[in-house]
Amino acid sequence: MSSADDRALAQRTRILDAAQVCFQKSGFHCGSMATIAQTADMSAGLIYRYFENKNAIILAIIASQLDIIRQRIRDLRAAEDLGAALLDYFDSQCDPEQQQISVPLFLEMSAEATRDPEIAQAVRQFDDTILSEFTDWLSRSPENNGFGLPQDIAAERALGLMCLIEGLKVRKARNPDMDRALLKKAIDASLTNFVKQLPPASPAD
Amino acid sequence: MSSADDRALAQRTRILDAAQVCFQKSGFHCGSMATIAQTADMSAGLIYRYFENKNAIILAIIASQLDIIRQRIRDLRAAEDLGAALLDYFDSQCDPEQQQISVPLFLEMSAEATRDPEIAQAVRQFDDTILSEFTDWLSRSPENNGFGLPQDIAAERALGLMCLIEGLKVRKARNPDMDRALLKKAIDASLTNFVKQLPPASPAD
Amino acid sequence: MSSADDRALAQRTRILDAAQVCFQKSGFHCGSMATIAQTADMSAGLIYRYFENKNAIILAIIASQLDIIRQRIRDLRAAEDLGAALLDYFDSQCDPEQQQISVPLFLEMSAEATRDPEIAQAVRQFDDTILSEFTDWLSRSPENNGFGLPQDIAAERALGLMCLIEGLKVRKARNPDMDRALLKKAIDASLTNFVKQLPPASPAD
Amino acid sequence: MSSADDRALAQRTRILDAAQVCFQKSGFHCGSMATIAQTADMSAGLIYRYFENKNAIILAIIASQLDIIRQRIRDLRAAEDLGAALLDYFDSQCDPEQQQISVPLFLEMSAEATRDPEIAQAVRQFDDTILSEFTDWLSRSPENNGFGLPQDIAAERALGLMCLIEGLKVRKARNPDMDRALLKKAIDASLTNFVKQLPPASPAD
């Protein structure tokens, strides 16, 4: 029983790994089931024992990407130098390795969220989670590894931080060879304001 | 003569408008020529009198989107309240109307830039233009409607500004109903740092 | 009236010349009306004023080819050296010039005769004419520029001659660079028997 | 394993048989994949599992035709009465049965050799083989079933023989009901010269 479940899980993983590679290379719609099967080194028919259809694979890939991203984003909070960590985060994309964030998939899934309600919901829920985790982090007291920002400020900074992270992904897709040093400065400039200090005139706000 | 050219131009526009609608709705790869033809209210074959193939349409759409975005971004520089203008920019998306930026198309084109060299080049050239325009703007003297930032700071802030703009687009796609007030605050917080003041330690730089 | 007829004839000729070029290059079925129109430097629609449809053009081209071939074959009878004349006949193919026999068209029309009854009839009638002209030639008395062969022998030699001519065309299509000297010898060897002498044992036949 | 290969081979054969029928009936360009599929009693898509595209089928048909012709031509050398054998060869065409030479296909492939380099090469190589086999045959000593012609004469007669064979095919296409007796005599007259005797002045050669 358990061994059968293990096998099923392993097969699913094998398929998803292959699908990730294919989708990354060709996009959700041009990555074909045949190619996925070939990449997974199994027959096309077998895939349907583990996934109802192609869309199920796409959804699973999206869920998996969201999981990976969530974890990577959580890891950011442990970083000594948040800017450097973001640069790394931003950097480790587009690897053929597994467990890596795929920028093209991220963008495509975001575009698809505009069309497919199921994807929209998954993405939305992910965003809510991340945002609230960020807010929590920023508002926690420094002795609890937080930044001690007031709740409302924290929420707004969390949103800004998310924009930054996602903006960086777009940069990465559009200009993968961008000057790293310049980028680091741009990131640091943003972060200065976001997380390291309260806004100058916050009492007057 | 001129009337024939007019007609040709009108037809091209009609096709591109239809294609924009279809691609927005279904993505570049799922938007079919048949659907475009139907939307444009013409036969599928006729499209090929005006565009060599589907890819040519995709490239034209991308070029048109980049043009629109470029113009919209240039307009930002004339804004009284840059934050509000960005919010507007961010807001006027996803309309079925023309001359509107389409967030899904923007994201898909960015993802596709990862795969198609022709798209990559178009996007890259666009980015370079915008970045240098931004840098120029930020480094111009205030009396010339600039911010008087030193060149190197200006370049880094330009990059940050671009990340912000694109991050906002991703936000829009993933969470179209986001709290506007919160967003405005997040934008303003970023802008404070980006364009309104020099970095704290600038004398020591 | 007459000038209108002249114009019509000129237009037909222009179209047929263009069609010949196109069909030669691409075959009857792949040579498109659009290409023909372009080659003839006229609009696609205009062609239909002079020919009912594409098939009518094909038939006209075939008729024209048969005319050209008929004339060329008739010219053979005036040759000093029939073998050399045949080599020339064989040689002057595939020129881009008009009024030339086109080997590919000849072969295609022969193949098509297998399928289209109209073409079959045209071709058949042509063959009958040529064969009887050949027979007549071979059986005419030498003082009338003939070979004085008895009627039955003449008929059989006429058929053999025709096979030779057509066999040479196939050769030309399949191996356009064939050794000319060798070919001349082969032709002469055939002709020796065909037209220059009676069969050795004809009295005993 | 072997059974899978068998199946694949059988399918390929089924497709090629169907294609042969269709191409014969409509020509290479008008015989459509849909018709071939229908004739082969399978779906259109399935054909693409066995052939990369339509052109691959055309090339395979041509290769197969060349094989059949090559074999049939080789068989000629074993004939008691070469003239009668040629008449048979010439006769057994246009059958819907397999392993038969198809005159229309032969003509079309020869025409197409004029346009498609790949076909040109296949045809050219075939011609070279046949010509050298003929030359060899004619130059072999009579006790080795040859005709003992000197090498150079043999080469020229081989070429003449090939013209005759191909000329007969053209005849067949253009006038399938030709008088058989007359044809036999024409063939025999040609052969007399080609293979049964040395040229008159051979001692002086």
Add this chain to the structure above:
DNA sequence: CATGAATGAGGATTCATTCAT
């Protein structure tokens, strides 16, 4: 469980033909 042959709908594209101007 696994295969991969088979299907059939759908996609991009071409082209003979028509017709308003």
Add this chain to the structure above:
DNA sequence: GATGAATGAATCCTCATTCAT
């Protein structure tokens, strides 16, 4: 007469999905 825009059917080909083995 002449144009060339427009049509729509047909063509080649792909691919998600099913199913007999």
